[in-house]
C-alpha cells in the first residue's frame with residue numbers, strides 16, 4: 294500500500310507551521326513530514342497529529358553533523374538519540390539523515406573529483422568516515438525501534454556540493470553499514486535531475502528503500518507538471534515490494550493545493566487497486 298505524506302516545509306507556507314497540520318487533515322492526506330524539529334512546538338504538533346488521526350512519516354536528524362573530515366561521531370550519537378526521543382513523542386519511526394557537503398571548486402562537477410589518485414583517495418577516505426559514523430549510530434536507532442534513512446541529493450540544480458550525489462554510492466554505503474536500522478530514502482526528483490534511470494535504480498535495491506520523496510522535474514513542483522512518469526514509477530515500486538509513504542516534497546503550482554495534488558492522488562489510488 295502506497296500512502297501520501299505532505300511535507301509541510303514545502304506546502305501550506307501561507308499558514309503558521311503548526312496550522313499546516315490542519316491543512317493536511319483538511320485535504321484528507323493521511324500523513325505529513327518535515328525535516329528539522331529543534332525550533333518547533335513539539336507538544337502542539339503531537340496534539341494535532343493525534344487530534345486528526347494523522348501519521349508523522351518522517352523527521353530528520355538535526356543538526357547536520359560534520360562527518361567527512363572530522364570525527365564528530367559523539368555529536369552525531371547525541372543528535373540521533375535526541376531525534377529518536379522526539380520521533381517517539383510524535384509516533385514517528387523514520388529519521389532522515391543528510392551527510393554534509395564537501396567544498397567543490399565552483400563549476401567543477403562532483404564526479405570530476407575521481408580523476409586523480411589523490412582526489413580519489415580523498416573521497417574514499419571521506420566515504421569511509423561516513424560508513425564508520427553510520428555504523429556507530431545505527432545501533433542507537435535499532436535499540437529505539439527507529440530507522441535511519443540516508444538520502445542522496447542532486448548536485449546539478451539544488452545541492453552543488455552534497456557528498457552522496459550518486460544513488461550507487463548511497464547503496465554501497467548502506468550495504469557496507471549493513472544494519473537493519475539503516476536504509477535509504479529514494480528521492481525521485483533528485484534522482485531524475487542527476488541520473489535518470491529511475492525505475493531500474495529504485496527496484497534493484499528496493500530492500501534498502503524505506504521512504505520515497507516525490508516531485509516533478511523541472512521545478513520541483515507536484516507530480517504531473519514535468520517529465521517523470523509517476524504511474525509507471527510507482528507501479529514498479531509496488532511490484533518490487535515497496536509499501537510505505539510517498540513524501541510530497543514539492544512546491545505546488547496552484548494556490549488550491551487539493552487541485553494540484555489531484556493527479557498524483559489518482560495515480561496512487563490506481564496503483565493501490567492493482568494486483
Ligand SMILES: [Mn+2]
Pocket residue numbers: 444480506542
Ligand atoms: Mn528529499
